[in-house]
Amino acid sequence: MVQLIDSDIQTREVLDWKGLHLLHNPASTCSKKTRIFLNLKGMNWESHIVDILGGENYGEWFLGINPRGLVPVLVDDGVVHIESNDILIYLENKFPEPSLIPAGDEAAVKLLLKHEDDLHLDLRTLIFRFLVVHEGPPKAPEVLEQYRNTGSGTVAGKQDLEKSVQINFWETVARDGITDQVARSSALKFKDALTELEQRLDKSSYLLGETLSLLDIAWFTYTDILTLAGYPVATLHPRVNQWFKKLSERPEFAKEVQLPEPVAAMFAASLSKQQETGTTMRQVAGL
Ligand SMILES: N[C@@H](CCC(=O)N[C@@H](CS)C(=O)NCC(=O)O)C(=O)O
Known part of the structure; x- marks a missing residue:
């Protein structure tokens, strides 16, 4: 599970964000995964589009959130999660219904x-x-x-x-x-x-x-x-x-x-x- 800790994060404003926020891009494969997941779970979330083709992910603001400079990033009540598959597993554990991991698997x-x-x-x-x-x-x-x-x-x-x-x-x-x-x-x-x-x-x-x-x-x-x-x-x-x-x-x-x-x-x-x-x-x- 890739959850960032306080000293990893330089863009401090995200620590105060409430609820679920997804930093993503419409054309990014890994972002699509997280959005499909959120749709299937019927969850409310706030969208922050990051212009990866325009290089916004290499700017100070975004690298201050994800030091890897990659989307997607999930911010859940000020806690920052990176890596799409880890985000899916984190959310699945937190919101298990409808289940998207077969029991025992x-x-x-x-x-x-x-x-x-x-x-x-x-x-x-x-x-x-x-x-x-x-x-x-x-x-x-x-x-x-x-x-x-x-x-x-x-x-x-x-x-x-x-x-x-x-x-x-x-x-x-x-x-x-x-x-x-x-x-x-x-x-x-x-x-x-x-x-x-x-x-x-x-x-x-x-x-x-x-x-x-x-x-x-x-x-x-x-x-x-x-x-x-x-x-x-x-x-x-x-x-x-x-x-x-x-x-x-x-x-x-x-x-x-x-x-x-x-x-x-x-x-x-x-x-x-x-x-x-x-x-x-x-x-x-x-x-
Ligand atoms: N292993 C990462 C890969 C993330 C990744 O490579 N994201 C791409 C979009 S699919 C990205 O942010 N690319 C921007 C760039 O490399 O400049 C994950 O699953 O989240």
Whole structure:
């Protein structure tokens, strides 16, 4: 559970916030998870949109709340929680109805969510290779320098290593771009993961049995963006595709994956260029 402590937090105003506040972005995969969860629980919460494409997450205000500079962040009565999956588990424990972790599956859910989270940089690799259009490096060196030097740099009172992982990701992309080989490797990790989901869905209607769980929410958001990026879910994993379509019909899910118009236009431009040049994810990764 990643709950921040007082000395991690430099933006002190959040300590006085009452009720549930979510700092998030409409197009962020991890933010979508938390919003779907809150919809399913029917909870009231206050929305704070963070402009991650505009770099607001690297400003002093946001890094003073989450030293990792990532969304989503939950502030519950002045207590700050980061990491989307930890936020889901925290909220599930606090608001257990309707239940989103099948009885007895608590440890399995944590492990399976960790596996999903471990693939996050691979997901970002595919998003920045196949969907996001950028001139030059996605994060300029001076922006990364500001990121490096702002905020407490601690999580739960300890020097946090995650920021260096993030900076290393962006510096590698700036230096090498996202090569076909790197994109292929990330896409193939998802092929393995979705093959595993396909096997689960052979035995049951949802990923952990006959009822919806946190795992369905998490993989729904990944499946959505992978499909948008050109991963052929319908042909390679037909049961995953059916499960995804079934969830997409539910308003709690559907409304959270609608893209803001400028983002949808950027994605469309990127995909149409790949069609013209024969560089879609399917072609690059040999899927
Ligand atoms: N493991 C984190 C990942 C969070 C994350 O990478 N969030 C992305 C959006 S999905 C973000 O804030 N990106 C902004 C950036 O890297 O500049 C979680 O699950 O919350």
